[in-house]
Amino acid sequence: MIITSTNIAKPTTIIWNGKEVKTGIYKKPVNQPILLGNQIVKNDEVSDRKHHGGEFKACYLFSEDQYEYWQRLYPNLDWELGMFGENLTIFGLNEKDIYIGDIYKIGSALVQVTQPREPCFKFGMKFGTQEVLKQFIDHGFPGTYVRVLETGFVKTGDTLKLVEKAKNSISTWQFFDLLYSKEKNADHIKLIMDNKALPKRKRDKLKSFL
Template identity: 60%
Template sequence: MKIISTNIAQPTLFTWNGKEVTTGIYKKPTDVPIYLGKEDVIGDEVSDRRVHGGEFKACYLFSANHYPYWRGLYPNLEWTYGMLGENLTVEDLDETKLIIGDIYKLGSAIVQITIPREPCFKFAYKFGTDDVLQQFINHGYSGTYVRVIEKGKVQVGDNMELIESTKEGISIFQLFDLLYAVKKNKDHIQLLMNSNSIPEKLKKRLKLFMR
């Protein structure tokens, strides 16, 4: 897996339901390396830290392989890497093979796979329609957030290399499906209850389905 674009955002204002909202979803490619900190990418806008940034969402990765799908749905938008809100656009990133808890070398940083991205109203605003939210869920390829174990720089051309595998775990693709499935896989939920790679808030949310 190779990094083909590094992306950051400046704060962007828009009006939503009569209120002014700031977002960092309008990411653009950079021509310099980016630095992965423990809770965010240095210099990148994180407008609402209740849902972005922090230990389990320090950096967001999305696969370049899914860009043709989204460009096909929205050909009239201005397309650059970073369009899906990712800090790192990664060639051949495959959510079905990214196991929660796995550890990767990413440039000079060390990161751990944590949780998928869930689409929100800011994502819908950027694409100009609420339809994109269900389309994102139906497509199933969410990209992944990572925890930064060791801070470091990442630049275009760097590889994403697996250095430590989780013995028992589920993939980012499986967790994303679990979040929206009507019938929850309780075996998957139980595995997640024993994981230190997802936030307690998500564990509490999933635990409700074990009753």
């Protein structure tokens, strides 16, 4: 896996249900290294601190491999890397191969896979339709958030090197399916309900389905 683009956003105001809403989803590629902090990426706009940023969502990764699929669905959009609001566009990232709790070295930073992205109305606004939310969920390749165990700079061309494989875990792809499936996989819940790479509130919610 290799970084093909580093992306940050300036605050952008959109209109949602007649109200002004600030967002940081409109990320643009930058030519210099970016600093992964333990709460946010430095100089990146994180408008909604309730749902973005923080320990378990410090940085968002999305696979460049998925771009072709979405470009076919939405050929008229102004496409560039960072389109999905990701801080790091990664060639070769496959959600079926990365597991909740996996630890990677990227550049001089050390990160841990935490949870997949759950799309919201701002994602729909960017794509011009709220229908894209269901399409995103059905497609099943949402990218992943990471928490930053050791802050550091990353740049285009840096590779993701697996440092420690999570034990007794499930893949990001399986966890995303678990979040949205009506019939919850009890075995998957049992595997991750004590996984400290997930925030406690999310683990507690999943336990309620057992």
